[in-house]
Amino acid sequence: MRDSASFDAPPTRGAEIADGGVRFSVEAPSATSVHVCLYDDSDAETARHRLSDLGNGLFSVFVADLGEGARYGFRADGPWQPDKGHRFDPSKLLVDPYARRIDRPFVYDPRLGEHGTDTAELVPKAIVEHPLAALPAERPDREPGGLIYELPVRAFTLLHPDIPRADRGTLRALTYPPVIEHLRALHVSAVELMPVAAWIDERHLAPLGLSNAWGYNPVTMLALDPRLAPGGIADLRAAVAALHAAGIGVILDVVFNHTGESDTGGPTLSLRGLSNATYYRHDANGTLINDTGCGNTLACDRPEVQDLVLAAMRHFVTQAGIDGFRFDLAPILGRNGHGFSAEAQMLRRIEQDPVLATSLLIAEPWDIGPGGYQLGNFGPRWLEWNDHARDDIRRFWRGDAGLTGMFATRLAGSSNIFGKGGASRTRSVNFVAAHDGFSLTDIVAYETKHNEANGEDNRDGHNDNCSWNNGVEGPSDDPAILAAREADARALIASLFASRGAILLTAGDEFGHSQGGNNNAYAQDNALTWRDWGKINEDRLAFTRAWAEFRAKSELLTRSEFLEDATDAGDQDHAAWLTPEGEPMTAGHWEDGDRKCFTMVLGKPGERIAIAFNRGHTEIRCRLPASPASWRPATPGANAEGLVPPRAVLCWQERPA
Incomplete structure (x- = not known):
């Protein structure tokens, strides 16, 4: 805590407690005046103070006799010139962009978007609080090819019978032993928490009786959603500590590309009211640019946005111990008026920030703007979600012709994407299913999407899902169809665990x-x-755990170096690709558009593993290379005879006789 005299220095953004009061500071370029409004526990305004204009868009005021627990919001006045991007409206109460905590969730109301309508009763109030003691910067090492587990906090824990009801659906649920033991049994390297920052529902959802379940519509960047974190940042810190104690890292999925203020008809909640023209990108006519598909695009080429993003990331690292970040629609961070650049200042500042020096950085490398698909184009420090791996693995098992070679390329780390500039290591995050798209179970049960429940006449969502239904669309009671679907689901899981690069489940x-x-x-x-913990497919869970354990214990699978072809595997980073007869695959074999089966052999003789992939519908015998040791089954279903059932992935490991 600083004393009031030290505030002669440039103020910290947000609310900072000092000896004798609180200093409020906010950036509102082009505003003519800014006030901070104080509220009591009954939501009644108790005081209003005008902030001094310090120049360069910065406003600040010191309020004496105020301390932790005070509740507040801002009001900003200035020009109403939509054609120039200015949308100042002093009737709107605004949440501090640097707020560390808010007193309630955001709830959409049409009045939030009405010019001239006061919204004090509708908007959450920021809460003044001391920061927690900063955590050390050291982070536990994570293997480069580890398993990342994408986890929606509420959906994952809300129905868990072994978590007290009061904590279900919250970050506190992640501290309980049953949750942690489930993750440990899967050998999870890091959980990737879907967005936990405070969000608001899109305005079209309430009339449909729906609400946002994912959190990709944030308003604040630092303050957590009270529904997930009733105790604020302390809840996240406790969850991270519990997971770290179990050897599990924590990655936050962050949305620094747009906010829930949406398009011009959306609510005014924070950045729009402070300086719409500054914080969001506009075209020459003052129209919001929509490279996100969500109504607005944050101007990540402007220092005000960059400072806010970096402050949020540092906050989560120092206050909660977060190990890394997955950036939703990451090309937005590298955009300016000329398009995307991997050398953009926002990206450089993230990479070079000393507080973030050990943070894992993962890009979702696409947005919907011009030139928005940037897979493989982020810097060497970044991992990237690889939708080519997702689609090619699916298409191989769907039975598409000519996919064998590309499927092998995905298994080997996708050097055709990440090998630019002579790179020797993959930066791929391989996955076959994620929050956006079909669940893994639905990939093998639905050929087309069924989004009628979303209220958009099934128009939303991807149409090309590389999925199949095994003869019947949707639910089936036919044992043969159910068995075929289960075999296909297991083949997808095993293929994911057999691939080089980080993997995401x-x-x-x-x-x-x-x-x-x-x-x-x-x-x-x-x-x-x-997630319904009362309807678990125990056999699939056991299968996944077995593959997870095998992968975690095999450096041959968790290394990040690209696999190079070899007539016979000679070291950890060479792969021999064999026909079922045990012969090296030739160009003719790879070009065989109907190839049903091949074997990938990794490692040195005597220490090798062999993984056979059979996408055919009949059993195939695979001949493994001669061994100075002994080939032994290593994963579920593998047998001493080398028989590979239809639609299966099996693995053998060399061990001394």
């Missing part, structure tokens, strides 16, 4: 979670997305 895919064919379930905060 979405919570529930390991035990059979289905969304009924909905591939865009963002608005389904209900049984469609809640």
Whole structure:
């Protein structure tokens, strides 16, 4: 805590407690005046103070006799010139962009978007609080090819019978032993928490009886959503500490590309009211640019936005111990008026920030703006979600012709994407299913999307899902169809675990979670997305755990170096690709558009593993290379005879006789 005299220095943004009071500071370029409004516990305004204009868009005021627990919001006045991007409206109460905590969730109301309508009763109030003691910067090492577990906090824990009801659906649920033991049994390297910053529902959802279930519509960047974190940042800190104690890292999925203020008809909640023209990108006519598909795009080329993003990231690292970040629609961070650049200042500042020096950085490398697909184009420090791996693995098992070679390339680390500039290591995050799209169970049960419950006449969501239904669309009671679907689901899981690079598994895919064919379930905060712990596919869970354990113990699978072809595997980073007869694959074999089976052999003789992939519908015998040791089954279903059932992935390991 600083004393009031030290405030002669440039103020910290937000609310900072000092000896004798609180200093409030906010950036509102082009505003003519800014006030801070104080509220009591009954939500009645108790005082209003005008902030001094310090120049360069910065406003600040010291309020004496105020301390921790005070509740506040800002009001900003200035020009109303929509054609120039200015939308100042002093009737709107605004949440501090640097608020560390808010007193309630955001709830959409049409009045939030009405010019001239006071919104004090509708908007959450920021809460003044001391920062927690900063945590040390050291982070536990994570293997480069570890398992990342994508986890929606509420949907994952809301129905868990072994968590007290009061903590279900919150970050506190992640501290309980049953949750941690589930993650440990899967050898999870790091959980990736879907957005936990405070969000607001899109305005079209309430009339449909729906609400946002994913959190990708944030208003604040530092303050957590009270529904997930009733205790604020302390709840996240406790969850991270519990997971760290179990050897599990924590990655935050962050949305620094747009906010829930949406398009010009959306609510004014924070940045729009402080300086719409500064914080959001506009075209020459003052129209919001929509490179996100969400109504607005943060101007990440402006220092005010960059400072806010970096402050949020540092906050989560120092206050909660977060290990890394996954950036939703990451090209937005590298955009300016000329398009995307991997050398953009926002990206450089993230990479070079000393507080973030050990943080893992993961890009979702696409947005919907011009030139928005940037897979493989982020810097060497970044991992990237690899949708080519997702689609090629699916298409191989769907039975598409000519996919064998590309499937092998994905298994080997996708050097055709990440090998630019002579790179020797992959930066791929391989996945076959994620929150956005079909669940793994639905990939093999639905050929087309079924999003009718979203209220958009099934128009939303991807149409090309690289999925199949094994003869019947949707639910089936036919034992043969159910067995075929289960075999295909296991083949997808095993292929993921057999691939080089980091791998991502979405919570529930390991035990059979289905969304009924909905591939865009963002608005389904209900049984469609809640994980049902009373209906677990125990056999699939055991299968996934077995592959997870094998992968975690095999450096041959968790290394990040690209696999290079070899006539016979000679070291950890060479792969021999064999026909079922045990002969090296030739160009003719790779070009065989109907190839059903091949074997990948990794490692040195005597220490090798062999993984056979059979996408055919008949059993195939695979001949393994001669061995100075002994080939022994290593994963479920593998046998001493080298027989590979239809639609299966089996693995053998060399061990001394």
